[in-house]
Amino acid sequence: MSSNVPTDLRFSKSHEWVRVNGDIATIGITDHAQHELTDVVFVELPNVGRKVKSGEACAVVESVKTASDIYSPVSGDVVGVNKAAVDNPALVNTAPFGEGWFFQVKLSNAAEVEGLLTPEAYRAQIGA
Amino acid sequence: MGSSSLNMPLLRTPLFEAHQRIGGKLIEFGGWEMPVQYSSIVDEHLCVRRSSGIFDICHMGEVFVDGPASASFLNATLGNDIRKLAIGQGHYTHLCNERGGTVDDLYAYRLAQESYLLIINASRIEPDVAWLRARLSAFPTAADVHLDDASARTGAVAIQGPRVVEFIDQVFPGASTAGTAAVRVTDLRKNELGAWDFGGERVWVARTGYSGEDGFEVVAPGPVMQSLWTQCLAVGHVGCLQPCGLGARDTLRTEVCYPLYGHELDENTSPIEAGLGVFIAFDKGDFVGREALLRQKTEGVRRKCIAFRMTGKSAPPRPGYPIHGGGRPLGTVVSGTQSPSLNVGIGLGYVPPEFAAPGTTVEIEIRGRLYPAEVVRKPIFRKG
Numbered sequence: 001m002s003s004n005v006p007t008d009l010r011f012s013k014s015h016e017w018v019r020v021n022g023d024i025a026t027i028g029i030t031d032h033a034q035h036e037l038t039d040v041v042f043v044e045l046p047n048v049g050r051k052v053k054s055g056e057a058c059a060v061v062e063s064v065k066t067a068s069d070i071y072s073p074v075s076g077d078v079v080g081v082n083k084a085a086v087d088n089p090a091l092v093n094t095a096p097f098g099e100g101w102f103f104q105v106k107l108s109n110a111a112e113v114e115g116l117l118t119p120e121a122y123r124a125q126i127g128a
Numbered sequence: 129m130g131s132s133s134l135n136m137p138l139l140r141t142p143l144f145e146a147h148q149r150i151g152g153k154l155i156e157f158g159g160w161e162m163p164v165q166y167s168s169i170v171d172e173h174l175c176v177r178r179s180s181g182i183f184d185i186c187h188m189g190e191v192f193v194d195g196p197a198s199a200s201f202l203n204a205t206l207g208n209d210i211r212k213l214a215i216g217q218g219h220y221t222h223l224c225n226e227r228g229g230t231v232d233d234l235y236a237y238r239l240a241q242e243s244y245l246l247i248i249n250a251s252r253i254e255p256d257v258a259w260l261r262a263r264l265s266a267f268p269t270a271a272d273v274h275l276d277d278a279s280a281r282t283g284a285v286a287i288q289g290p291r292v293v294e295f296i297d298q299v300f301p302g303a304s305t306a307g308t309a310a311v312r313v314t315d316l317r318k319n320e321l322g323a324w325d326f327g328g329e330r331v332w333v334a335r336t337g338y339s340g341e342d343g344f345e346v347v348a349p350g351p352v353m354q355s356l357w358t359q360c361l362a363v364g365h366v367g368c369l370q371p372c373g374l375g376a377r378d379t380l381r382t383e384v385c386y387p388l389y390g391h392e393l394d395e396n397t398s399p400i401e402a403g404l405g406v407f408i409a410f411d412k413g414d415f416v417g418r419e420a421l422l423r424q425k426t427e428g429v430r431r432k433c434i435a436f437r438m439t440g441k442s443a444p445p446r447p448g449y450p451i452h453g454g455g456r457p458l459g460t461v462v463s464g465t466q467s468p469s470l471n472v473g474i475g476l477g478y479v480p481p482e483f484a485a486p487g488t489t490v491e492i493e494i495r496g497r498l499y500p501a502e503v504v505r506k507p508i509f510r511k512g
Contacts, residue, residue: 036153038165038167038168038169038170039168039169039170039466039468041444041466042442042443042444042466044443044495060443060495062443062444062466063169064169064170064375064379064444064465064466064468065164065165065169065375067443067444067446
């Protein structure tokens with residue numbers, strides 16, 4: 001299966017991606033993950049202001065088939081959420097690395113990002 | 129993202145390689161490794177509603193019951209009245225225990241004068257066959273009944289959708305050779321079945337299904353299943369035939385409120401509670417569970433299976449979610465999904481009878497929060 005793995009992102013083993021800009025990390029699920037889910041029909045996001053730890057379940061994505069937890073790959077305060085994905089969950093399928101992002105975290109420990117999978121490592125994990 | 133993995137040995141159908149070849153996504157279902165989807169559940173669901181889809185249902189069980197006492201044995205064991213079946217006819221029925229609980233729900237076909245075929249659930253093959261054998265050993269004329277569990281050597285496919293009639297006669301050319309006398313497959317009426325030759329083998333073709341659409345189920349020996357599947361897809365393109373997985377099978381049946389064993393029915397739930405009393409023939413004489421079922425029918429039940437749809441924006445309801453009403457917990461969702469036809473959360477669940485009337489407002493608890501839903505008439509989805 002061919003999945004898109006952008007080279008400017010970091011990844012978690014549980015198929016979230018992280019885009020870092022200054023001290024703000026934007027988080028979503030990968031093309032591989034949306035392909036596995038298919039038919040995303042519901043997205044539930046954390047409240048702005050919530051403190052999250054890396055590895056903490058803080059959002060939910062639901063396809064017709066199943067509900068899956070989304071884990072924050074990094075620690076910090078939630079500073080933004082993607083209301084467009086809540087209103088139109090299909091964006092997660094059509095633009096997983098773009099308009100289908102989930103939430104933004106103000107990093108409390110930027111070093112965590114270095115511990116995440118590189119594009120090459122994630123590509124190897126999913127066999128892409 | 130959380131995910132699960134397969135970690136126990138699973139059974140495979142004769143079509144397993146075919147599913148792998150076309151990219152079917154495989155999951156565990158009732159001890160079998162089955163395709164849940166090929167393209168997407170929504171795509172496949174809408175394909176069956178609008179044109180046609182083919183499902184691997186080889187995992188289901190087939191039990192042949194033959195002999196001079198087969199009808200009287202089945203009538204003492206099953207809920208519906210087997211005497212209503214002419215040769216080449218089938219109906220939906222239940223295997224109940226003494227308490228009225230459901231051992232399985234199934235389709236019974238009359239193949240010939242003294243020959244019947246039971247199509248049973250994959251997850252229930254062992255308990256059903258054990259149950260039937262135990263009842264048979266206690267049956268006065270057991271020597272006049274022959275029970276043959278053919279599940280392991282028999283496969284089946286379901287071909288469903290409004291455009292199946294455009295190509296099914298090409299898959300099985302000519303007239304039937306047993307069962308209902310039909311000049312062609314499309315002459316079969318609902319719940320009729322006939323035998324056709326395919327690849328040198330006798331296959332049974334029945335006009336029935338589990339999708340709420342017109343369609344057929346084909347029961348055939350395991351070794352011809354691959355060529356049957358391939359042939360259906362080859363001629364089915366005129367009806368836009370697509371392979372469909374268990375995901376779409378589940379959303380299709382949920383929209384039309386067909387029960388799935390282990391969800392709406394189990395050994396502690398009766399067909400009366402499930403709203404399937406019309407399939408119990410109380411006037412045919414004694415059968416297993418009759419007394420308990422009759423008591424439920426006359427005295428009422430403590431819970432009923434409702435159909436509901438979400439009335440606001442919410443996550444899809446799922447099996448196991450609590451149902452609330454009147455400020456208290458009422459029961460549990462047993463089937464639930466996002467309806468691909470209606471694009472709204474729908475489901476089935478059990479509540480006390482006073483909350484079962486269509487129009488009643490209930491609430492579904494999803495991750496600790498309550499979301500409003502309305503009890504609706506079955507089926508939830510009707511073709512406009």
